[in-house]
Amino acid sequence: xxxxxxxxxxxxxxxxxxxxxxxxxxxxxxxxxxxxxxxxxxxxxxxxxxxxxxxxxxxxxxxxxxxxxxxxxxxxxxxxxxxxxxxxxxxxxxxxxxxxxxxxxxxxxxxxxxxxxxxxxxxxxxxxxxxxxxxxxxxxxxxxxxxxxxxxxxxxxxxxxxxxxxxxxxxxxxxxxxxxxxxxxxxxxxxxxxxxxxxxxxxxxxxxxxxxxxxxxxxxxxxxxxxxxxxxxxxxxxxxxxxxxxxxxxxxxxxxxxxxxxxxxxxxxxxxxxxxxxxxxxxxxxxxxxxxxxxxxxxxxxxxxxxxxxxxxxxxxxxxxxxxxxxxxxxxxxxxxxxxxxxxxxxxxxxxxxxxxxxxxxxxxxxxxxxxxxx
Numbered sequence: 174x175x176x177x178x179x180x181x182x183x184x185x186x187x188x189x190x191x192x193x194x195x196x197x198x199x200x201x202x203x204x205x206x207x208x209x210x211x212x213x214x215x216x217x218x219x220x221x222x223x224x225x226x227x228x229x230x231x232x233x234x235x236x237x238x239x240x241x242x243x244x245x246x247x248x249x250x251x252x253x254x255x256x257x258x259x260x261x262x263x264x265x266x267x268x269x270x271x272x273x274x275x276x277x278x279x280x281x282x283x284x285x286x287x288x289x290x291x292x293x294x295x296x297x298x299x300x301x302x303x304x305x306x307x308x309x310x311x312x313x314x315x316x317x318x319x320x321x322x323x324x325x326x327x328x329x330x331x332x333x334x335x336x337x338x339x340x341x342x343x344x345x346x347x348x349x350x351x352x353x354x355x356x357x358x359x360x361x362x363x364x365x366x367x368x369x370x371x372x373x374x375x376x377x378x379x380x381x382x383x384x385x386x387x388x389x390x391x392x393x394x395x396x397x398x399x400x401x402x403x404x405x406x407x408x409x410x411x412x413x414x415x416x417x418x419x420x421x422x423x424x425x426x427x428x429x430x431x432x433x434x435x436x437x438x439x440x441x442x443x444x445x446x447x448x449x450x451x452x453x454x455x456x457x458x459x460x461x462x463x464x465x466x467x468x469x470x471x472x473x474x475x476x477x478x479x480x481x482x483x484x485x486x487x488x489x490x491x492x493x494x495x496x497x498x499x500x501x502x503x504x505x506x507x508x509x510x511x512x513x514x515x516x517x518x519x520x521x522x523x524x525x526x527x528x529x530x531x532x533x534x535x536x537x538x539x540x541x542x543x544x545x546x547x548x
Contacts, residue, residue, distance in 0.1 A: 221317075221445070221446035221447040221547055222315075222446045223443065223444050223445050223446040224287065224315055224317060224326065224442070224443045224444075225285075225287070225443055225444065226444050226445075228283065228287070228440070228444050230436050230437075230439065230440045231282070231283075231336070231338070231339050232339070233339050233340060233341040233432070233433070233436070237338065237340075237407035237408070237409055238407065239406045239407055240406055240407060240408055243350070243352055243364070243366050243406075245408075246352050246406060246407075246408045247352060247354065249408035250280075250337055250352070250354055250402060250404050250408050250410075251354060251362060251364070252306045252335040253280050253281045253306075253334075253335045253336060253337035253402070254278065254279070254281075254306065254337075254354045254355065254356075254362050254401060254402060255278070255279045255280065255281065255288060255303045255304060255305055255306070256276065256277075256278065256279075256303070256304040256356040256359070256361065257276065257277040257278060257279050257288075257290055257294055257295070257301065257302070257303055257304075257327070257356070257400065258274065258275070258276050258301075258302045258303075258304065258359070259274070259275045259276075259277070259294070259295060259298035259299075259300065259301050259302075260272050260273070260274055260275075260298065260299050260300045261273045261274075261275065261297050261298055261299060262299050275294075275298075275359075276356055276358070276359030276397045277290060277291065277295070277355075277356065277398075277399050277400045277401075278290065278294070278354075278355035278356040278362075278397065278398055278399060278400045278401030278414070279294070279303065279327060279400045279401065280337050280354075280400075280401060280402040280410060280413075281334045281335060281336045281337060282336055282339075282439065283334075283336055284332065284333055284334045284335070284336045285332055285334075286311075286328055286329040286330060286331040286332060286334060287326060287327075287328055287443060288303060288326065288327040288328075288329065289324070289325075289326060289327075289400070289413060289435075289439055290324075290325050290326075290327060290399070290400030290413075291323050291324065291325060291399045291413065291414075291415055292318045292319060292320050292323045292324055292325045293323055293399065294325065294399050295313075295316055295318065295325050295327065296318065296320070296325075298316075300312070300313075301313035301316060301327060303327065303329050305331070305334070306335070306362070309331070311330065311331055312329070313327045313328065313329055314328050314329060314330055315327070315328040316328075317442040317443070317446055317447070318442070319438055319441075319447075319448045320382075321382070322384065322430065322434075322435070322438050322448070323378070323382075323384060323415050323416075323430065324413065324435055324438050324439065324442070325400075325442070326439060326442040326443055337402060337404075337408075337409075337410050338407075338408065338409045338410065339409055339410050339411075339432055339436070340404070340407060340409030340410060340411040340432065341409075341411070341433065342372070342388065342411050342412070342431045342432060342433045343433065345369050345372060345388070345405070345411060346369065347368075347369050347370065347371065347372065348368055348369060349368060349369045349405065349406070350366065350367075350368055350405075350406050351366070351367055351368060351369060351388075351390050351392055351403055351404065351405060351406075351411070351412075352364050352365070352366050352367075352392065352403070352404050353365045353366075353367065353390065353392040353393070353394060353398060353401060353402075353403050353404075353427070354402055354404065355397065355398035355399070355400070355401025355402075355414060356397045356398070356401065357396065357397040357398050358396060358397045359397050360397070365392045365393040365394075366392060367391035367392025367393070367427075368390065368391050368392075369388060369389070369390060370389040370390055370391050370426075371388075372388060372389075372431075373386055373387075373431075374386075374387040374388070374389050374428060375387065375510065376416065376428060378416055383509075383510050383513070384415065384416065384428070384430065385434065385510075385514060386430070386431045386433070386434040387415070387416075387428040387429065387430060387431065388403065388411065388412045388428065388429045388430075388431055389426065389427070389428055390403060390412075390427050390429060391427075392427060393427070394414055394416075394427030394428075398414045398427075399415060399416075400413065400414065400415075401413075401414045402414070403429040410432055411429075411431070411432050412429030412430060412431055412432055413429055413430045413432065413435055414427070414428075414429045415428055415429055415430050416428045447547055448545070449521070449544055449545060450516075450517060450521075450544075450545040451516050451517065451519045451520060451521050451523070451542040451543075451544075451545070452485070452486065452516075452542060452543050452544060452545040452546070453485065453486050453487050453516055453540060453542060454481065454482035454484075454485020454486055454487045454488060454543070455478050455481055455482070455485070455487045455492070456478070456479045456480035456481075457476045457477065457478065457479065457509045457512060457513075458476070458477040458479050458509065459476065459477070459508040459509045459510075460472065460473060460474055460475045460476065460477050460497055460508075461473060461474070464477060468495070470497055470530065471497075471530050471532065471533050471535075472497055472499060474499070474507040474508070475497040475498055475499040475506055475507060475508075475529075475530070476497065476498045476506050476508065476509050476511070476512040477495070477496075477497050478493070478494055478495065478496045478497070478498065479494060480494055481493060481494055485543070486540040486541055486542055486543050487540060489540070489541075490527065490538045490539060490540035491538050492527070492529065492538065492540070493531070495531065496529045496530065496531050497529055497530045497531075498512060498527055498528070498529045499528050499529060499530060499535075500526075500527065500528035501516070501525060501526075501527055501528075502515060502519060502525040502526060502527075503526065516542065519542055520542070521542055521543065521544050522541065522542065522543075523541070524539050524540070524541045524542075525539065525540055525541075525542065526538075526539050527539065527540055
């Protein structure tokens with residue numbers, strides 16, 4: 174009997190761990206299911222109109238004097254950190270709609286009411302409300318998102334808000350102290366200290382999505398922290414808390430999106446309404462030994478083209494579904510990540526040389542990258 178109860182206990186623990194959210198983001202709360210019908214007119218718009226065409230990203234100084242202690246850092250930054258609450262309409266097993274609540278974090282980047290958070294905090298939300306440090310609860314007027322990099326911008330109707338300063342990640346060293354400030358578990362704004370564990374980290378968060386240029390930190394990251402600032406000892410935002418590793422035996426592996434990488438994306442979301450990137454126009458799959466055998470490919474590394482958009486730069490360059498790209502602008506390509514990064518670090522209008530395999534033949538072509546179309 175004891176053996177049976179022990180096995181049941183292990184099973185329960187395993188199920189709980191499997192169901193834990195890999196993305197540290199929105200802490201979903203289910204105190205009671207509301208069976209009211211879905212909201213017909215969501216208050217949050219999510220088109221691609223700009224928020225402010227004249228907005229400019231605050232300068233990254235990285236030269237502010239260090240504050241004397243962690244308490245001083247928290248006191249300086251905390252007024253700029255907000256709690257974000259959302260409502261999502263979902264359906265139970267009987268296809269009945271109910272409202273699900275969630276919580277996340279954000280930080281004020283502009284005193285006019287522009288707030289930065291993660292895409293997965295607000296994704297699919299029917300309503301988004303922001304709780305400011307002075308206790309005011311304000312509904313979001315506009316939300317602009319970039320799912321690829323897990324970033325979002327919220328605009329609220331408020332002014333003269335305390336905007337956080339922005340630091341420079343290039344000045345960070347492994348071992349530097351950091352503070353993560355956010356709304357863990359939806360319980361209110363709190364702070365957790367840690368250090369820089371690694372810089373320039375990439376991690377896969379879901380099938381087809383990899384986040385790049387992350388800061389790994391030992392600061393405790395919990396559901397609800399997502400979107401909150403990771404700050405240095407000068408009280409400057411150097412990262413946006415995004416993901417954590419939640420596995421048995423793993424502790425202290427939290428990640429934040431580098432502000433140096435996030436800044437141009439935030440700028441596009443505010444001034445354009447969407448992120449504009451160089452575009453090749455392909456759907457990809459990483460080639461490994463298994464894929465090479467499955468499709469009878471001549472190489473066991475590279476980026477397999479599974480789709481080529483009609484009229485895209487890839488199409489005009491003569492690339493076809495089934496081709497395997499192995500070199501892009503002089504860079505060796507062994508996986509999807511290699512090609513995505515190579516495209517992102519190129520420029521719109523740039524002509525790049527591409528080496529690819531088609532069947533048993535190796536060929537070269539050139540493609541002129543275009544502006545990514547609206548989603």
